[in-house]
Amino acid sequence: MENTENQEVKEQSTFQDTENNPLCEDSTCDNMSEENNTQSDTMTEETECEKPIEEQIDWKDKYIRLQAEFDNFRKRTLREKMDLIQSGGSDVLKAILPILDDMQRAIAASEKSDDIAALREGERLVVQKFIDTLKQKKVVEIEALDAPFDENLHEAVARFAAGEEKRGKVIDVIERGYMLGDKVLRFAKVVVGE
Numbered sequence: 087m088e089n090t091e092n093q094e095v096k097e098q099s100t101f102q103d104t105e106n107n108p109l110c111e112d113s114t115c116d117n118m119s120e121e122n123n124t125q126s127d128t129m130t131e132e133t134e135c136e137k138p139i140e141e142q143i144d145w146k147d148k149y150i151r152l153q154a155e156f157d158n159f160r161k162r163t164l165r166e167k168m169d170l171i172q173s174g175g176s177d178v179l180k181a182i183l184p185i186l187d188d189m190q191r192a193i194a195a196s197e198k199s200d201d202i203a204a205l206r207e208g209e210r211l212v213v214q215k216f217i218d219t220l221k222q223k224k225v226v227e228i229e230a231l232d233a234p235f236d237e238n239l240h241e242a243v244a245r246f247a248a249g250e251e252k253r254g255k256v257i258d259v260i261e262r263g264y265m266l267g268d269k270v271l272r273f274a275k276v277v278v279g280e
Contacts, residue, residue: 181219188212220264228263230256230274239263241273248279255279 192208199205220226228239233256235242240256240263248257256276263274 178223181223182216185212185216185219188215223266225264225266225271228265228270228274230259230263230276232256235276235278239265239270239274240276240278242278243275244277245280246277252279 189212192205192212195208196205230240235254235256243260246257248255255278256274257279258277259274260277261272261275264271
């Protein structure tokens with residue numbers, strides 16, 4: 087019986103030694119597998135940690151570039167707007183210069199001529215040319231005389247008793263008004279009847 091007990095104790099101790107012994111084949115495999123898993127997990131964690139940092143750097147770079155592009159766009163737009171403002175009037179001025187030439191010729195002719203009718207006709211032609219040039223540039227006169235008073239088009243400078251039929255209507259135009267398309271360039275200064 088002792089033999090049997092000794093043999094069982096030996097088997098148990100051998101079994102325990104096998105479990106604790108790192109040189110045992112089974113435990114070595116387990117340890118190596120755990121080390122591999124740990125290294126793999128560490129590499130995966132490093133790769134996963136590097137990805138957000140790289141994405142963050144990419145997004146920051148994209149943001150900086152977009153901000154620079156927008157800033158350039160804003161500056162270019164302001165520069166183009168300033169150019170339009172400065173050169174926009176040049177078209178109108180070029181159209182007016184021939185009229186100035188005609189006015190200077192009319193003045194020179196009036197000094198040399200005594201024919202009043204011819205001088206007046208020349209003045210009318212110059213004024214008509216000027217009105218036509220303004221119409222080409224879409225500038226039109228505001229028709230005010232005998233029209234109902236409209237504060238969006240007219241500026242009342244005086245009120246005058248003119249009877250019931252002229253009440254609220256323009257009875258006299260002191261200064262003509264002009265519109266550019268749908269926008270008022272200058273309000274017509276008028277006298278309104280009461």
